[in-house]
Amino acid sequence: MTSIQIDGLKYQYPTSDFKLAIDQLTITENLVAIAGQNGAGKSTLFKLLTGLVHPQAGEIHINHRDLASLTPEDRLKTIGIVFQDPSSQLFNATVEKEVAWSVLQVETDAAVVADTVNDALATVGLTELKDKNPFDLSMPEKKLLSIATVLAVNPQIYLFDEPMISLDWPSQQLVTHLMQHLAEEKHQVIAITHDMNWLAATFAKVDVLADGQVIFEGKPETFFGDSALTQKTGLMTPRIMQIAQEVFDDSRVYLTPEDYFEKHSEKR
Numbered sequence: 001m002t003s004i005q006i007d008g009l010k011y012q013y014p015t016s017d018f019k020l021a022i023d024q025l026t027i028t029e030n031l032v033a034i035a036g037q038n039g040a041g042k043s044t045l046f047k048l049l050t051g052l053v054h055p056q057a058g059e060i061h062i063n064h065r066d067l068a069s070l071t072p073e074d075r076l077k078t079i080g081i082v083f084q085d086p087s088s089q090l091f092n093a094t095v096e097k098e099v100a101w102s103v104l105q106v107e108t109d110a111a112v113v114a115d116t117v118n119d120a121l122a123t124v125g126l127t128e129l130k131d132k133n134p135f136d137l138s139m140p141e142k143k144l145l146s147i148a149t150v151l152a153v154n155p156q157i158y159l160f161d162e163p164m165i166s167l168d169w170p171s172q173q174l175v176t177h178l179m180q181h182l183a184e185e186k187h188q189v190i191a192i193t194h195d196m197n198w199l200a201a202t203f204a205k206v207d208v209l210a211d212g213q214v215i216f217e218g219k220p221e222t223f224f225g226d227s228a229l230t231q232k233t234g235l236m237t238p239r240i241m242q243i244a245q246e247v248f249d250d251s252r253v254y255l256t257p258e259d260y261f262e263k264h265s266e267k268r
């Protein structure tokens with residue numbers, strides 16, 4: 001089981017008043033959403049988890065190992081990030097070379113590299129585009145390619161920053177199923193999202209940030225069931241809850257339309 005343990009974490013950008021301060025946060029679940037309003041500190045937390053920025057105080061332990069003590073190669077094998085903007089992650093001449101570049105950071109055997117690249121491209125459905133220039137791909141294809149570059153390294157923990165953004169519906173389905181599959185395969189999958197419908201339907205746990213602090217950690221149904229808290233965070237409840245409230249004056253928690261129909265068919 002993978003676990004992330006954060007203690008006494010403090011971070012401030014040199015050029016901003018924003019302060020991230022997380023006294024204590026433990027993540028052991030395999031499918032976790034990070035939510036919070038714009039500027040709450042979600043991406044900053046991801047930067048700290050990947051080592052892109054270093055905290056001024058505190059520690060992050062992954063599987064009881066101090067993140068700061070990991071070698072660059074160990075770090076790549078431990079945590080991989082899919083950025084919100086895929087273009088920031090792509091710089092090679094072809095789709096195939098893009099994925100191979102990632103694999104080569106952790107593997108030298110040419111046959112293994114070739115197999116890994118083929119598997120990663122097949123998983124995201126980009127095999128037929130392997131000779132294309134990444135910058136000639138559509139936005140959803142670029143995003144899928146950036147996911148393939150991380151899949152190819154097979155890290156223990158996957159961080160997705162707003163994975164649903166810039167994906168079309170079939171790609172959203174593909175990526176959601178892929179994330180669920182990775183979680184079942186004992187990877188930790190953590191995603192920042194503003195999409196409360198997707199969050200409610202997909203995640204076992206949500207950590208909610210506000211003003212650089214964690215103000216809720218627990219099950220999505222507990223979070224959405226606390227109307228004072230959801231209002232305080234400025235986050236919407238799932239659309240099905242809003243419809244039930246508006247149309248039927250029913251203020252119970254519904255995570256998905258299926259959840260609504262299930263709970264109502266039980267009553268009949």
Ligand SMILES: Nc1ncnc2c1ncn2[C@@H]1O[C@H](COP(=O)(O)OP(=O)(O)OP(=O)(O)O)[C@@H](O)[C@H]1O
Pocket residue numbers: 013014015016018036037038039040041042043044045
């Ligand atoms: N490189 C930076 N330099 C200075 N300030 C920054 C930098 N990056 C982010 N910030 C500031 O830190 C705060 C937190 O930003 P962050 O991107 O972590 O929030 P977020 O919760 O991910 O927001 P969003 O949902 O809009 O992406 C914001 O006030 C932002 O302006």
